[in-house]
Amino acid sequence: MPDAEVHPERLPPYRRPGFRHDGFLVSELVKRDFKARYDRSILGMFWCVLQPTLTMGLLYAVFSLFFKSAIPNFPLYLISGIVFYQFFVETTTTAMRSIQENAELITKVKVPLWTYPVTRAVSSLVNFLFALIPLFCVVLLTRVPLRPTMLLLSFSTACMLFFALGIGLVLAALAVFFSDVKFLWGFACMLCMYATPIFYPERALTGGHHWMVYFNPLYHMIHFSRTALNGGVPPAPEFAACALFAAVSFGLGIVLFRALKNKFALQL
């Protein structure tokens, strides 16, 4: 940054148009998301870590009664599923609401509309990264050896981010026109939770139900992550499946969002 040399009066006050120059806006909006979310809470940012830990603890207490014996290292199996599922739900749900929640601003100031859902996705990503802290605590506590394959988590995380953002863009655009989308999506998220092996063993769905898992993007991304966490390298088709789901969803999201965005300000 050349701030030191340039005289303040000579600095250009306004950003140039184009998405490359809007990083500052997105980073300010993300900061706002966090500050506003933990405003007036005593534990503040600590909730980022505490929340997934508590969820995991609760689900573990309940489901270990049923599935503990069937799954080796059930705590790690459970928390890896929950953390990725929460990442998906948070990204899609908050992105979906982003346009309507910023209606006041959107109808008054011209700001690139994509920044609203993208901001929500980035916030969810930061939350997800905090949630990795309890996840790695479980890794250490259950004496799983740290292996370089764990770095492959960054691949499944990126796929999940783009996959969820794509869906979030579609939902955000549709929610402007139909409020029903918000309620339907709440139901769809619940459906995803039961259709994905998060707290029950993957084998429970093989056989007659295998196709359900096969076309479930969440399953592929969570399965990929679990393989990497347990020291394995997922086979090439698994890489391809994750990347394909992410690319298709993200592409679809961009196309639909761009097609509808000019009508947002009039609908809000």
Added chain:
Amino acid sequence: MDTLIEASHASLRFSAPTDRKGSVKKWVLDALRGRVGHDRFLAVDDVSFRIGRGEAVGLVGRNGAGKSTLLKLVTGIVRPTSGTIAVRGQVAPLLALGNGLDPALTGRENVYLNGAILGYEKAWLRAHEADIVEFSELGDFIDAPVRTYSSGMTMRLAFSIATAASPEILILDEVLAVGDAAFQAKCRARIGEIIDDGATVFFVSHSLADIRKLCARAIWIEKGRVVLDGPVGDVCPVFEEFSKLPFIPIGDFLPGGRPDGTVPVVRFRNKRDGRHLLTAVREEMKNIVSKLSEWVCEGVVFRTFPEAAPGTVPLLRFLNLSNGVHALAVGEGEAAPYRERPDLWKYEKVVGHVFPVAAPGLVPVHRLARPDRPGIRIAVGDSERGVFLSTDPSLFVFGKPFYVQP
């Protein structure tokens, strides 16, 4: 002069708010009935204008006339459904004061957040943070959350951020009512500075006094259309009179002065019920009233004096409450019978001042009534009286004539 904002035949059509497709069910039902896309109206209707660099333009119009929508088109928040609006230059919209502020963040954090939303560079904001804080006069409060601010403090901060840079195009929507009187003066001074820096200003306000002070040109829009576009001194007085219209019969326009000292008395006909109304109005008002209200101008009947002059008496207008027709009385003597029946006749106003007796250069105005039909007809001069008489002389009853300048 180079043009910064150019609207050419811009229109914006959208569905009425009552017709929003709020749910899939409603949308499907509407689609089945073949009603999707109907119930639409033009919020901005074929608007064309050019605004050059450094011009300050005031936008006037009543509530719901389409001012805000037009500003949204200029800022690029919505696009016209037909026609174009071309804007060259950095637009700073001051129509969102306080909207980009987050109550949970401190004032200082909001400088960056709101600054980013308004399109500032990070480096520039860092260099000017101190100036912004100083202008806002918030002192130590700048590091307290905005939710603890009073509304005046919030607006002060928002104004300071929004006007920190001198943009090429400044859009002001009712933003001069910020904070206390001292801060308002400071705001006006700052806006004056921005204008002196060569900014083009687009200003919406209900305060015509502010518009007269800041702008040289005014555009009056009504029902999404441009009614008048010209120097502030021409547009504002006419708009001011018109804006008193909706609740009061149109006779309440202030008569404007004419070189010869007279004002026209114009006959209007109501489009809905055919009633006639005689009233004194400004010359330029006739067409505007015809265009925008249900009263159609039928022409100037005669000219009268706006104020009492030697030898003149007031011409008083009364409204018949039972059938809505008007009657004119010359002087208080003639008005007495109407005054005695306040249950039937309501006194409205002095339409003008006329001569009760013939004098050189004046012609008589004859009042004619048909007993079978309510309302009083006016004939200027004896030749016009002849026209009425030629239809059927036995039908008409004559009142006493009065004398006016033709």
